[in-house]
Amino acid sequence: MKIALLGYGKMGQVIERIALERGHEIVLKKDEFNTYEGLQNADVAIDFSVPTAAVPNISSCFNAHVPVVSGTTGWLDQYDEMAALCMAQKGAFISSSNFSLGVNLFFEINAYVAKIMAKFDSYHVAMEEIHHTQKLDAPSGTAISLAKGVIENSSYTNWTIENPENTNTTEIYIDAKRIGSVPGTHTVTYNSTVDAIEIKHTAHNREGFALGAVIAAEWIVGKEGIFTMKDVLAVSAL
Structure with a gap:
């Protein structure tokens, strides 16, 4: 080819x-x-x-x-x-x-978890993504895809990179970080007052x-x- x-x-x-x-x-x-x-x-x-x-x-x-x-x-x-x-x-x-094969599997896991968690309004979702300092866009396209996966399977309506003061907001906060030479780490966390549930994908290289x-x-x-x-x-x- x-x-x-x-x-x-x-x-x-x-x-x-x-x-x-x-x-x-x-x-x-x-x-x-x-x-x-x-x-x-x-x-x-x-x-x-x-x-x-x-x-x-x-x-x-x-x-x-x-x-x-x-x-x-x-x-x-x-x-x-x-x-x-x-x-x-x-x-x-x-x-x-x-x-990445692993990330595309993670997309499916993320959507499935979002569908389950949508039934429990005591949990609030937030995301963190970490990439190398040369990455131009923030948040990453992968983080946006993850946010869309949650939105499509829950009552959330949008995502934001501005940290919301109200944890009951319908916006998903994405904390976009640029550190060193990190290939890509994405974490989706469901927080409540008593515990937290977290799913995470970490790329080791390109x-x-x-x-x-x-x-x-x-x-x-x-x-x-x-x-x-x-x-x-x-x-x-x-």
Whole structure:
């Protein structure tokens, strides 16, 4: 399989290594200093760039009829526009806040726990996410996905990064921290006056994110439409 890497930072380099180990070929390494030359030769593109580059990268893929897997976050206010372009060009698209197998299992666990805990209003949910200091968006896309998983299965209506004074609020507080070189830690806590219930995912390195992205790229080749990691992994706890 011929892969175009859109974004060649630390994640892009790990993806390159894993892709080569799995027998694939890299036909483009796109960064801010070069062009899309070679994109037309790719079977699939993997986008791990920055928020400002995501939409140009993704739209270039659809216009070149190259399926795209995007792990870039911080641009999703334009997601509907990219989804519409994908459908217009009969393309294929997976956008995920996190491609890690473990995180996608965590998403399902989180939604299941939220559904159970919704029956007990003595517990109030809050979240903490910790990432390396080079991460540009806060809160992380993964934290937002976790918050949405709770909102869809409870009476919560929104999330906030402003610490609410009233613990009975319908907003989920996300404490976004940037520390050292932490790959990613996400904690969801249900607090009451007598105890706390906590679920947590800790990434040890970038390997899981990169492997998941390559697996998603392998899966999407030859398909048409808009998909999620649930489709790739065939996982659903609910």
